Amino acid sequence: MSALSEAYAHGRPSAIADPTSHAAYLAVRMPATYAAVLAVLAQVSADVLDGVRSLLDLGAGPGTATWAALAACPSLVAAAQVDRSRALLDVGARLGAALLQDRRVDFTQRVADVASVRAWPAADLVLSAYALSELPIGVRASLVSAAWRATSHALVLVEPGTPAGFQHILDARTALAAEGARFIAPCPHEGPCPMRTGARTDDWCHFSVRVPRTRRHRQLKGGSLGYEDEKFAYVVATRLPAPGVRPARVLRHPRVEKGRIQLVLCTPDGAERIVVTRKDAAWPAARKSSWGDTWRTAPGEDPP
Ligand SMILES: C[S@@+](CC[C@H](N)C(=O)[O-])C[C@H]1O[C@@H](n2cnc3c(N)ncnc32)[C@H](O)[C@@H]1O
Known part of the structure; x- marks a missing residue:
């Protein structure tokens, strides 16, 4: 448990490679990453989310972002999950069966290296949560450009709210702006990020969501508080026209x-x-x- 929390806090890949670490991930990190993705989707206006029918989740792991997207977008009818780990996708399939019950969603799963596939099937909503940080430097840009090419409506990238996590988001934002993307959130413009201009160069753009902890969750994390605050950095880019005046x-x-x-x-x-x-x-x-x-x-x- 502590190895996973430490890896997250220090921006190292989480190495979720065996059944014990899968269980640890579900207990220690999944509630927080789910809450972060849900908080991000809450910043995307209903007129963008309402039209969304298909989802592509890159670096899906146990499907955390997929489950959050399905909760936020009742119109979703198809979800594709990609991860290099068959075992984590299997965990996701079991979770999906328990979570979705009567909801009819056409699921597909694919084992692949998200950094080396150049063309994904198009989807209205493309999501990648806490996966860019897992990739070696130099291949993150391939994930972002392939994800953007696959995006019909909106691309959502979420990373840890650390300086390193923000840097991954900022690099992605710069690449997306060069491709003509418009930003729905958090940025109200496509210009240079003010965190990297003027006096604010040692600051980083990140946000926080409060995640309630169950008794089991507290025991596993060795904490006494009934909640934890998950810090995250994100960007939502769209191909749809940006509204005239952005808040x-x-x-x-x-x-x-x-x-x-x-x-x-x-x-x-x-x-x-x-x-x-x-x-x-x-x-x-x-x-x-x-x-x-x-x-x-x-x-x-x-x-x-
Ligand atoms: C920290 S987990 C995040 C999982 C999920 N998106 C979430 O938010 O809970 C990172 C995931 O990225 C996957 N991953 C890392 N590198 C990958 C690669 N090159 N290709 C595909 N998946 C990769 C890992 O297997 C793991 O499931």
């Missing part, structure tokens, strides 16, 4: 002080720090805002 993104926990709230935002014009005071029309929106949310109002404007 800014709250990049940090809002700083609440007496009578004022400070928000760090990623905006179409770059990173910005704004202060909303009790007198501003945006005050109620600022009070409700959280790290990772979209932000649509300027301090003096009326909230939507």
Whole structure:
């Protein structure tokens, strides 16, 4: 268990190679990666997700991202999972049978090296969660470009919320922008990432989701808290036209002080720090805002 958590924390490949490590992955990491993918999909508007019928999950492992996508997209009727590990795909098949019950989804699984396949069958939604970090340097770009070529609607990449995980997302974002992708989330623009321009070069864009821990989960992880906070970095790219005005993104926990709230935002014009005071029309929106949310109002404007 601790080897898996350590590998994740230090950005090393997780080496989930035998039945014990499969079980450990399901117990230690899968609840968190599921929650992270679900949190990412919650940032994708219903008009993009509603049209999604087919899914391709690259580096699917036990199908974590597939199960999250099926929960977020009721319109999905076909899901293809790819992983180099037959054993993990088998675990996924067993989970799928238990999770899906009466839902009719056409499943396919394929054992393959996601870095060496150049052409995947097209899918409306292509997902890769916590897999880029597992690949050797130099082949990550092949996964991203092949995944993008296969994408009809949206490509979702999720990685650990560490500086290394963010760097993988940033490299993918740069490659995707060069291919003409538009970003649905978290970025409100296709320009240079403000985390890598100006004064913010040692910062990294990441978000957090709170994952409840069951008693068993606490015992296995040797923790006493009833939750854990999973940090993740992500990007969602689309071929669909981007909406005219994109909301800014709250990049940090809002700083609440007496009578004022400070928000760090990623905006179409770059990173910005704004202060909303009790007198501003945006005050109620600022009070409700959280790290990772979209932000649509300027301090003096009326909230939507
Ligand atoms: C950390 S797990 C993530 C699994 C799942 N996506 C999730 O979010 O829980 C990484 C997965 O990538 C797979 N993987 C690593 N390198 C791969 C490669 N070159 N080709 C295919 N799968 C690979 C591993 O077998 C493992 O299932």
